[in-house]
Each structure stands twice: as C-alpha cells, then as structure tokens.
Amino acid sequence: MHESLEVIVRTISAVFMLFFLTKILGKRQVSQLSFFEYITGITIGNLAAYVSLDTDKTWHLGLIALIVWGAFSLGIEYLQIKSKKARDFIDFKSTVLIRNGKILEDNLKKEKLTTDELLEELRKKDVFKVADVEFAIMESDGAVNVLLTRENQPLTPKHLGIKVAPERETQAVIMDGKILDEPLDTINLSRSWLQDQLEKQNLTVENVFLGQVDSYGELTVDLYADSVQVQQPQDKPQLYALLKKCEADLELFSLSTQNKEAKQLYGQCSEQMQRLLQRLKPFIQS
Known part of the structure; x- marks a missing residue:
C-alpha cells in the first residue's frame, strides 16, 4: 500500500512537472512540432514515465533529468531565435x-x-x-x-479596385447561457443592447448556447435546443430596402421638377445612390 501511494504521489508530481515545462517551452510544443521539439516531447514523456513508475530509490534522478532537459530545450530555442544558421541546422531548411x-x-x-x-x-x-x-x-x-x-487565385475586392473597411473580429458575447461582459466592452456594446436583440428573436440568455456579434454589429445565436429554428435578423435587408426607396425617390424628384438645377442635382444624387447600392449589395443582402 505504501508503494502504491508513493507511485500516486510521484505520478501527480510528474504531471505537474510536465505541465510546468510545457508552459515554459511555449505553445508550439502542443501544436505543430519542429524536428527538435518532436524529440523533446518523446524524451520528456519517457522521463516522466520513469519518475512515475520506477520503484527504486533513484527516481529523483528522473526529476533532475526532466529539469536538465527542459533547460537544454530552452537554450536550444533561444539559440534558434538568435541565429538563422542554428535554425536551419536544427530544424532543417524549407x-x-x-x-x-x-x-x-x-x-x-x-x-x-x-x-x-x-x-x-x-x-x-x-x-x-x-x-x-x-x-x-x-x-x-x-x-x-x-x-x-x-x-x-480567388478574386478579391483588391483585384476589382474596391476598397473595403477593415473587419473587426467576431466576438462571443454569450457562452453556455451566460453573458460575457469583456467581449461586449471590446465592441462598445451593453447588456441592455444584447437583451433587446434577444427579445427581437423571442429568446432569453438561458436558451442560448453560443451567441456571437460580427463586425456589422449583428447577433447570431446557437441554441441548446437544436430542433428550434432561430429567426434570422432582418436589419440588413430592411436597410437595403430603405436605401432603395431613397434612390427611387431621388429619381422621382428629378423627373417631376421643372427646375433645371434641381433636376440635375436630384439626378446626380440618384446616380450616386445607385453606385452605392451596387457596392453595398453583396454585404447588405448576405
């Protein structure tokens, strides 16, 4: 029983040591590994298993080996940051x-x-x-x-000579039925705004598994109940219809007035509105 308890304690210690070393060595250790990082991962794993299961009195040497290997890995990574030749030698060239x-x-x-x-x-x-x-x-x-x-290559707005506004990161504002205040503050929105958007869709926060706000300020939600159909926001189609009506009114004013200056002004504004609608159409009707 004493030996089993010792293995449990040493295993927990090895787990904490592995977690600590992984945090120090950085995120690349848990994503795509380079050649040297691949070797490091295998070696550290073997050393941790030795510390956990070896029942003789020299298991503490495994902890020392873990610390030495972690320090050696940090030194190699520092060398790679400072020297391209070292990077090419250790991790190979592209x-x-x-x-x-x-x-x-x-x-x-x-x-x-x-x-x-x-x-x-x-x-x-x-x-x-x-x-x-x-x-x-x-x-x-x-x-x-x-x-x-x-x-x-795929066609982009740049190929067409169209300048587009920078797009903000989509923020998760509701997760697991709870409102996240920090993302709301990031996009300068409030809880009251979020509650209003949910009321428009006849929803409560508790029904929402995930809610996101895109760069246009539009809220989309995923509900706990997968069978329930979520009402899609209608703000953008309504905006397009309103702009289309304004364009039609300008053209009507241009045709109905007898004043040449006013006719020309309304006509120019109508043409500008048409061009604007043409550019906004892919975004508003998406």
Missing part, C-alpha cells in the same frame, strides 16, 4: 517542391516524398492540378504550403 508548375524531382527525393504523397498534400489545399501551382514549399515542420498562379 524545400521548394514545385516552381512555375514544374515538380522539382531532386528536391522530392531529398525529402523522401513520393509523387502520390505530394498530390495528396496538394489536394489538402484544394489543388488538383500541378500546372495550377506557381510555388509549393515544404516547411521545416513537414507542412506543404501552396501558392497558385495568378489566374487561379
């Missing part, structure tokens, strides 16, 4: 696999990557034709990133 739609076979062999594996990586990026690829590179963590040729 390798170009495709350039101008042409597969570089020598680099493919260097990375021990088959043609099937390359095509699989391209399909993960929604690319099914090698000729559509301007540039493909294998990063040091093994991920393959792809740049399509210009004619195959």
